[in-house]
Amino acid sequence: MFSRHYHRRWSDHDHYFGPFTYAHEKRGHYRPLAIVLGSGDDEYPGCDLRLSGFGHTLILALPQVLKPWRRKVTAKFWDAETIERLGRDWYWDTHEREYGFTYSEGHLSVMLGRQTNDSSTEQRWGKFLPWTQWRHVRKSFYGINGEHVATMPDTGKSYTLDSGRWERERAIEKATPTVSFAFDDFDDERLTVTTMIEEWEWKFGTGWFKWLSLFRKPKIRRSLDLQFSGETGERKGSWKGGTTGHSIDMLPGELHGAAFRRYCREHKMTFVGIVDRAP
Incomplete structure (x- = not known):
């Protein structure tokens, strides 16, 4: 089943058609070439497939065929009252998984899994292509x-x-x-x-x-x-x-x-x- 949050926001002028989100960017704005499968996360649950090219972006909401990455973290700085209220001393650190690539202005980025925005744990490879620089x-x-x-x-x-x-x-x-x-x-x-x-x-x-x-x-x-x-x-x-x-x-x-x-x-x-x- 699709998540009730299946509309994926991409720009300030999105158009929604059922499970699809469509947007078009004019020249001078971010216009990548991309094919990316994402798992969603705890804020935006549900998978999506994003296709971008020549200023057009189409995002298709999908069932949860790919689960977000998460790890159990001990809450070292919670006070006793918070631990007692929640009944636990840990929380889930959750991040989206992405597989695919994006290319923009000479830079190629390949997504290989978890996207944590932390270079020590993120699974992403990127490089400026030398024949474009x-x-x-x-x-x-x-x-x-x-x-x-x-x-x-x-x-x-x-x-x-x-x-x-x-x-x-x-x-x-x-x-x-x-x-x-x-x-x-x-x-x-x-x-x-x-x-x-x-x-x-x-x-x-x-x-x-x-x-x-x-x-x-x-x-x-x-x-x-x-x-x-x-x-x-x-x-x-x-x-x-x-x-x-x-x-x-x-x-x-x-x-x-x-x-x-x-x-x-x-x-x-x-x-x-x-x-x-x-x-």
Whole structure:
């Protein structure tokens, strides 16, 4: 028999037809390719089979052909009153079992049993497929007039395996020329910002599939790093807080001044002028 809770919620615009749940997601939302058989759990009893592809998801409620995973746990922190009231000093730790796979944005996840959301006990295997991924190859710095200052190639090593990497990166950043500007925030508070041009490059393919970059253009992102002298933005002073620094994408041909003027126009700020050029 089907559980009386057989409707499976999937999105904010589900449609129910007997034991079926149907949903459609527009581009830009989560649109996996998936075939997953789930056991349900104590909150949503009953099995279900989920099929997803090309933005469509169909979930079929099934009889309890697959039971949830559970284990008996001794309640070490219950007080004596609770134990006496329940007549036991243990509880069931229950989690759904899932079998199948999901694929989304280059990541393949294979479900092999219990899904506990705990990496030490969960039965799941996942991997980013190397023929779908971009690898970071460099970070470059540029001067006041857009001239190249230095490039830090990405060796693929972590900071722990590349001794002195952190110090080298900080030294290059410190040696890169910056430009500072004064501006009035939305509330007329006078602040300054220190700006620096950075650029990142990614090439397609990782591992044995790096050769795929021969057939695709690299991704290059040039940005202007902004470090403000104080908290700025309409949320400053609130519990959410404003911002004291971040970076923005630069448009082709922009330098420090043009990019920050555009930022001011977009964020209710008044550009005042240059106040300093660091050597």
